[in-house]
Amino acid sequence: MAISVETFFLNPEAQGTLQAQIQQMIAHGILSGRFRRGEKLPSSRKLAVHLGVSRITVTLAYTELLANDYLSARGRSGYYVSDNAPEPPPERPPVPRNDGVDWSRAIGQRFTGGVTPEKPQDWARFRYPFIYGQADPTLFDHANWRLCALQALGQKDFTALTTDYYDQDDPQLIEFIARHTLPRRGIIARPSEILVTLGAQNALWLTAQVLLTQRRVAAIENPCYHALRDILTQSRCRLAPVDVDADGLPPDAIPSDADVIFTTPSHQCPTTATMPLNRRRALLKRAAELDALIVEDDYEFEMSFLSPPSPALKSLDADGRVIYVGSFSKSLFPGLRLGYLVGSEPFIREARALRASVLRHPPGHIQRTAAYFLSLGHYDAQIRRMGRVLAERRQVIEQAVQRHGLEVAGRGAFGGSSIWMRAAEGTDMSERARALLAQSVLIEPGQNFFSGEMPPAHFYRLAYSSIPSERIDEGIAQIAQALA
Amino acid sequence: MAISVETFFLNPEAQGTLQAQIQQMIAHGILSGRFRRGEKLPSSRKLAVHLGVSRITVTLAYTELLANDYLSARGRSGYYVSDNAPEPPPERPPVPRNDGVDWSRAIGQRFTGGVTPEKPQDWARFRYPFIYGQADPTLFDHANWRLCALQALGQKDFTALTTDYYDQDDPQLIEFIARHTLPRRGIIARPSEILVTLGAQNALWLTAQVLLTQRRVAAIENPCYHALRDILTQSRCRLAPVDVDADGLPPDAIPSDADVIFTTPSHQCPTTATMPLNRRRALLKRAAELDALIVEDDYEFEMSFLSPPSPALKSLDADGRVIYVGSFSKSLFPGLRLGYLVGSEPFIREARALRASVLRHPPGHIQRTAAYFLSLGHYDAQIRRMGRVLAERRQVIEQAVQRHGLEVAGRGAFGGSSIWMRAAEGTDMSERARALLAQSVLIEPGQNFFSGEMPPAHFYRLAYSSIPSERIDEGIAQIAQALA
Structure with missing residues (x-):
């Protein structure tokens, strides 16, 4: 060059x-x-x-x-x-910076120090990657994604590619979500009730900013998604963790001062519990009694390969109390950074204004490519293919876990892409997980999912979304050995 | 389907x-x-x-x-x-929602109601689009962008496309920015001092969150970029607008309680003034005296086709006081949503943690495509091509403005893509701009750029980044008529 x-x-x-x-x-x-x-x-x-x-x-x-x-x-x-020019030292010496700035004073608000753990970037190097939420190259329909991206790069779509949409979204993607994606969850929404976001992370973040203040109370599931806990901690609201059971969040245990209830009814994160219909109704009733809002994170409903998913909480919501968070990260891939929010117009209006201020809009090309992939039916085919493979892996992992005497703490009734595991009490799974790295086994310790002073350390998550079936048994054997 | x-x-x-x-x-x-x-x-x-x-x-x-x-x-x-099935009514009647939620109470923080004006989405329909900041299809190297995108969609780049980078960026893009983009501005930075953002908007937003609180004072240029004003208003800091002159922000006028100074030295937004080297030094000195930080928005330095751009303020910054905001929106296209922040590590660390919480990272495919486009030299060729065409248009618009007796209030000494105009005092340019729409002329009224109770209404911006040379004179003639 x-x-x-x-x-x-x-x-x-x-x-x-x-x-x-x-x-x-x-x-x-x-x-x-x-x-x-x-x-x-x-x-x-x-x-x-x-x-x-x-x-x-x-x-x-x-x-x-x-x-x-x-x-x-x-x-x-x-x-x-010159080919004989001196080589720079392999570790570039940090250029001495005589920073005249006292950063401990200059920084007005800190955002580091959350509970979201560091994730291994090099997971694909591991032989037994029981890692959650990364794309499996053998399952993703790369060829058709490429064709759709190419189509979205054509002259016809120049505007969708290049334009500054300000606070708007790609109308084709919105239309597809309204007409085809949401009806699968029993949800009928107008375009003005939908906002495209930079993944579910961004959807949850926007929701927290609009609904919560220092004076408000957010009820969260315990355990729950650690990044959600970080988002809510940063928003400085009061957190009320509610212990989940085998059916997910128990409505009666939600404190009466809750303003917003965050829940994952399809597959509770991380225990994978699916909330039965009766409890969904009870949850809506409880929220109405408290005049609280519900944020439903429906992050992997497409992974319901064992039986059709229950309709979303949002589909049962007659009075606009539920805000629905969807994501394409699990069904397509997380690097896409596409999700969406569905809610009443006054809420979406504020979330849209905030999104415009924070980042304007998700890149147009990404939105248009997804719209093509969805509308050409590749998405449905992809989900069916993933369902078949995940069903097989799920069977293999269930058998392996049983064979090697490991204890399952929770499994999704409808499918999902992980199981929630319990080791003997007193086991420090973070330490075991670190030790297993040396054997090329990647598992996720569960401690960071829990709220409270003394989060239990003996849970862990095993995902089967990125590990081939034929390696599962061997990997589980290694884990069993490490826990023995 | x-x-x-x-x-x-x-x-x-x-x-x-x-x-x-x-x-x-x-x-x-x-x-x-x-x-x-x-x-x-x-x-x-x-x-x-x-x-x-x-x-x-x-x-x-x-x-x-x-x-x-x-x-x-x-x-x-x-x-x-059936082809004879009843057609839905052309305007779908709004489904009556019996929202049981009192949204005026439920919304904790409002983000609507800012000063950023609504922008016309259909600008390409206008015959005389003096619109700022949209991509000109005749100038953008669509073919090579497409090739780079295709390359980034290949098997080799599967990880860059699909992976969840958590809080990280595409290392190839970071490396290119560090080795090739920043040195053009005289800036030498380590990868850990760079953060990729969803456009300059996102970079400014992140910066405001990390540095400002309700107790801090942000000095801003008056007039200034309206979206920046909205960002700062939302952050609830105190705003201190400082009137700019023909050389941009006057350092002596910055109030002594300023904690952070936002400035656009390359081309002041919107007056296009370029800050001379002496004033840059004086500004750094003033900031050091006040122990204030400077946020340098270098949003269109590439558009310096008349003479080479001055080195960035950041390049003169010996004590880490300057935070630099770059963007690919003007040189590539705004729908890309790619920009970057450069600053001392303690600052970048907080901005990175916040970005991870808000959206994780900009989509990997977008980052990798940009890295290819940049490293294959297409970016340089594109900037040269744009420079040639913009130089021509600039000459045409200068002549037209003179011929039709319009008054220029500011023009960038180094180039840029717009000129700042002044109508007779008392003229309401918002009203004139609305009237001109009927004649297929699109101009940007200047009122929203100003702070204060009584923002002057007689300024306007004429951009030449999206209008062909041969239409400029005719369009200016229409404006002159409307102002006569």
Whole structure:
């Protein structure tokens, strides 16, 4: 690659001759690793014009660097960083920054220090990745996604690709969600009741900002999705964790001062419990009594391969009390960052204004590609294919877990992509999980899902969304050994 | 398109026979516009299995709908929504919602009601679009963007496309920004000092959240970017607007209690003034005296086609006081939603944690495509091409403005993509702009850029980034007439 002439600047305060400054600039670029062996330098003419110096000055600087073996010349084609140029130190030394800023004072609000654990970026390197929520390359219909993306890159869709939609969404994606996705959950919504978000994470975040303040109370499931807990902690509302049971969130246990109730009725996160219809009705009744709102995170309803999913809570909601959060992260892939919010217009209006302020809108190309993938039926085919494979893996993992004597704490009645496990009380699963890494086994310790001072450490989650069937038994054997 | 069987649900509380319920469900789907003429219904067998009813019930419902001409049968291939089916009313009547929720109470924080004006989505329909910040289809290198997107959709980049990066960015994009983009602005930064954002909007928003609180003071330029004003108003900090002059923000006028100074030194937004080097130094000095931070929004430095851009304020910043905001919206396109933040590590760490909570990360595919487009040199070629065309348009608009006797209030010394205009005092440019729409002329009234109780109404912005040269003179003539 050629080094662009625009990356060269003379420091107006620099000492020394112009020639020396140019030499130093290039040598520094090489030594700091910015310019690499084999990269071409701008011609002396170009660099001279750009810096406003005479050409001979640049030529002299280049000649000097040539003599020092920083640069090499290739006949008429110009100057290159020499193959013998000094290598930058492998670990680039941190440039000393004499920060004149006292950052402990300058930072007004802190956002680090949440409970969401660091996730392994290199999970695909592991032989037994019981990791949750990453795309399995063998299951994703990459070819058709590519075709849809290509279609969305065509001249016809130039506007959808490039335009600044301000606070709006791609109308084609909204229409598809309204006409085809939501009816699968029994939900009928107008376009003005739908907002596309940067994944379910963004949907939950927007909802928390609009509905919660320091004076309000959010009831959450215990255990629950750790990132939700971080979002709510940052919003400074009061948190009321409610212990879930085998049917999910028990309505009677919701405290009477709750303003907003966060729940995952399809597959409770992380226990995978599915809330029965009767309890859904009771939950709606309880919310109406408390005049509380419900935020329903329906994050993997498509993974209901064992039996059809129950209709969403939102579909039973006669008085606009439920805000529904959907996501394409599990059914398509998480790097897509596409989800959506469904709720009454006054709520969506505020969430839309906030989204516009925070980020305007999800990239148009992403939205249009998803709209094509959905409307051409690839999404349905993908879900059916995933369902078949996940059903098989689910059977294998159930058998393996039983064979190796591990204890299941919760399994989704309708499917899902993980099971919730319990080790002997007193076991520190974070420590075991770390030890298992050395055997190429990746599991998720459960502690961070729990609220409270003394979160139990002996739970863990095993996902089967990214591990091939034939490796499951071997992996489970390793886990059983580590827990023995 | 086929109507998916999964969009059918029996309401457990419905009255009437199962057959009647199925008929009503389908008729309602057609009347509400969800099912459209020619769309295929699920087979009676499939629907019966899905709903858990006998097949004959579904068949009887279909036969009844056939008789009523809601459906038509095509031999063995099944049932379709009939071409004679009733059309939904053209304006779908708003479904009456008996919202049991008092939204005026339920909404904890409001985000609507900002000063950012509504923008015309249909700007491309106008003959004289002096609109700012939209992509010109004749200037954007669509073909190479498409090739880069395609490359980023390949098997090799499956991880970059699909993965959940949690709080991280695409390392290839970060590396390119560090090695090639920032050095053009004279900035040397480590990867840990860079954060990719959903456009400059998102970068400014993140910065405001991390640095400002109700007790802090933000100095802003007056006039300034209206969306920034909305962001800061929402953050509830105190705003101190400082009137800009022909050289941009005057350092001496910054109040001594300012904690953070927001500035646009390359092209002041909206007056387009370029801050001279001496003033940049004075601004840094003033900030150091006040122990204030500076947020430098360098939103269109690439549009410096008249002469090379001055080095960024950030490049002169020895003590980490400047936070730099970059954007690809102007040089690539705004629908991409890609920008970046550069700052000291303690700051970037908090901004990264907040971004992870709000949205995790910008979609991987978008990041990787941009990384390819940049590293293959298409970006440089694109900027050169845009520079040539914008230089020509700039000349045409300058001449036209002079010929038709309009008054320029500010023009960027280095280029830019707009000029800032002043009409006679007392002119209400919002009203004139509305009137000009009828003549297919799109201009941007300036009032919303100003702070204060009585924002002047007689300024306006004329952008030349999306209007072809040959239409400029005619369009300016229309404006002159409207102002006469």
